Structures are given as structure tokens and as C-alpha cells.
Amino acid sequence: MQTDSKTSQKAALVFGGSRGIGAAVAKRLARDGFAVALTYVSRPDKAAxxxxxxxxxxxxAIAIKADSADATQITDAVATAVERFGRLQVAVVNAGxxxxxxxxxxxxETLDxxxxxxxxxxxxxxxAVAAHLSDGGRIITIGSNTAVRSGVVGSSVYAMTKAAVAALARELALDLAPRGITINNIQPxxxxxxxxxxxxEMLAKRNPxxxxxxxxEIAALVSYLSGAESGYMTGASLTIDGGWTL
Structure with a gap:
């Protein structure tokens, strides 16, 4: 992957990068040599x-306030990241x-x-990010193993949305392939x-x-999918759950 002429450093954008998995992903990509823009909604302290x-x-790194329910804030976040760090090589969509x-x-209201x-x-x-992604770039979505099976009453809508993400990654791989851009979905x-x-404690006891x-551990898989060694993988959903869905 080639970096933009504006900077010799690779650039990545992490949607939902202030806490949990997103924060670990942002830190890992920075360790891998990327300048990282991350978005947040409600916790500027955690993003900072x-x-x-x-x-x-x-x-x-920079933090950008952007609500993933707002189309304008999404496009503005991409524009801000590109203005600061140049053309992107990696985008991770973790907001959920x-x-x-x-x-x-x-x-x-909750469904909507x-x-x-x-x-x-x-x-x-x-x-929004595809137009600013270098040819040969990487898009990684963070879905959920509930797309396979949740086994928990009350998780039906969440599972439905994450199954939609898996289908979206699979089908968009065809749109992006002519540019050498891969898109893969991680299902923690x-x-x-x-x-x-x-x-x-309850979750640990239930897991095989x-x-x-x-x-x-999720960030490590993002790191692999962001690198050259994963270049032949696209449209895949990778479940990483300790055997939960077996």
C-alpha cells in the first residue's frame, strides 16, 4: 500500500475508537506505524x-467527535482525518x-x-471512507458472533444488525475488489x-x-487484516469467541 504524498506515514481511521475494542485497535494500529484518527460520541475524556x-x-493521533447515526458527522469525520493525515490506508468501523x-x-425507538x-x-x-482510501487499502468491520448465534433471549435485534454487517462486508467486497481494497468482518x-x-464470571464459565x-486479541486480528499478508482475503467474516458459538 502506498502512502499519500502529504505524509510519509500510513493513516488509519477508527470509528468508535475511544473505549474497549476500538481503543485497543487504535493503539495497535499506532504501534504498527499508522497515524490514527479515532471517533467518539459521549466520552471525550476516554478519547483523549x-x-x-x-x-x-x-x-x-487525533480524536474526532462524530455520531455514527448522523450521516453528516460521518462524512465530516472522514474529511477531518484526511485533512490531518492525508489519504487513508485503513478504516475500521467499530461503532455500534x-x-x-x-x-x-x-x-x-430502540429498534430504529x-x-x-x-x-x-x-x-x-x-x-464515506471508500472515496478517500488508497487503492490496495483495507476496511475492517467489527461485527459480533451473535450473527452466528447468540443463545440469549433479548438479543434478536442486535443479532439481526450484526448479521447485516456480515452480509454487507461479503457483498461490498465485490464493489471494492477492482481497486484492490479488501473488506473483512471480525465477529468477537x-x-x-x-x-x-x-x-x-458468568461469561467465562459459559465459554468452552x-x-x-x-x-x-481483537486488535491483533485487525492488525493482520490491515497488513500485506492478508491481501488475498476479502468478504470474510472471522469469528473469534473462544468457542462460544460451537
């Missing part, structure tokens, strides 16, 4: 911590929303919100983040490997 951590290690409830209790962020927002992010299972903090995953 990620930027500070990257800069303390000698990297370059989970709210669960049984069928009879699921509210229409989850579709807006988890499906519409993912498509719009890919669409239970990961230790602030969202799972209260149920870690007897533990939950770490954000850095």
Missing part, C-alpha cells in the same frame, strides 16, 4: 486518554450499539436507533470491557475456553 497514550509512545429486550418489550447506528451507520462509514464473542464488567477475550 487513547490519543495521549499513542502520543506518549511516539505515535500520532447494544440494547436488549424480549420481543414483546422491544420498543420501536440500533438500525441507524449498527447498519445504516456502518454502510455510510464505508461509503464476549470481550472484557466496561460493558461486560458485571457479568465476566473458560475465559472471555481481551480487546488486544
Amino acid at each position: 486518554e487513547v490519543v495521549a497514550s499513542i502520543e506518549a509512545a511516539g505515535g500520532r 450499539l447494544y440494547q436488549g429486550a424480549p420481543l414483546e418489550q422491544f420498543r420501536l 436507533q440500533m438500525l441507524s447506528v449498527n447498519v445504516r451507520g456502518v454502510f455510510l462509514a464505508i461509503q 464473542g464476549p470481550i472484557e470491557t466496561d460493558i461486560t464488567a458485571d457479568v465476566l 475456553l473458560g475465559r472471555v477475550g481481551q480487546p488486544e
Whole structure:
């Protein structure tokens, strides 16, 4: 992959990069030599911590406030990243929303919100970034193993949105292939983040490997998919869940 003439450093954009998996991805890409732009919605303090951590290690990073439910904020975030770091080589679409409830209790407003962020927002992010991605670049979506099977009452809508992401990555691979751009989807299972903090023990007991995953393990797979060695893989969904869906 070639870098833009504006900078000799590779550039990456991580949608939803302030916490959990997104923060680990941003730090790993910075370690891999990318200048990293990351978006956040509600926690500027966490986004600033990620930027500070990257800069303390000698990297370059910026945080951009952008709601993945807002098409204009998505396109503006891409424009800001390109203005700061030049043409992008990697885009990671991690922004997502989970709210669960049984069928009879699921509210229409929640359904619309989850579709807006988890499906519409993912498509719009890919669409916006594709025009600014170098030929031979990489797009990675962060889906969920619930696209395969959740086994949990109340997760139906979330599972539906993540199955849509898997289908989107598979089909957009055809659109992007003529430019040598690959797009792949990672489907994590239970990961230790602030969202799972209260149920870690239960999740670990249920998982065949007897533990939950770490954000850095997902980031390592992103690193592989961002590099030259993964250039023949596109349209794939890779489940990494400790055997949860077996």
C-alpha cells in the first residue's frame, strides 16, 4: 500500500475508537506505524486518554467527535482525518450499539436507533471512507458472533444488525475488489470491557475456553487484516469467541 504524498506515514481511521475494542485497535494500529484518527460520541475524556497514550509512545493521533447515526458527522469525520493525515490506508468501523429486550418489550425507538447506528451507520462509514482510501487499502468491520448465534433471549435485534454487517462486508467486497481494497468482518464473542464488567464470571464459565477475550486479541486480528499478508482475503467474516458459538 502506498502512502499519500502529504505524509510519509500510513493513516488509519477508527470509528468508535475511544473505549474497549476500538481503543485497543487504535493503539495497535499506532504501534504498527499508522497515524490514527479515532471517533467518539459521549466520552471525550476516554478519547483523549487513547490519543495521549499513542502520543506518549511516539505515535500520532487525533480524536474526532462524530455520531455514527448522523450521516453528516460521518462524512465530516472522514474529511477531518484526511485533512490531518492525508489519504487513508485503513478504516475500521467499530461503532455500534447494544440494547436488549424480549420481543414483546422491544420498543420501536430502540429498534430504529440500533438500525441507524449498527447498519445504516456502518454502510455510510464505508461509503464515506471508500472515496478517500488508497487503492490496495483495507476496511475492517467489527461485527459480533451473535450473527452466528447468540443463545440469549433479548438479543434478536442486535443479532439481526450484526448479521447485516456480515452480509454487507461479503457483498461490498465485490464493489471494492477492482481497486484492490479488501473488506473483512471480525465477529468477537464476549470481550472484557466496561460493558461486560458485571457479568465476566458468568461469561467465562459459559465459554468452552473458560475465559472471555481481551480487546488486544481483537486488535491483533485487525492488525493482520490491515497488513500485506492478508491481501488475498476479502468478504470474510472471522469469528473469534473462544468457542462460544460451537
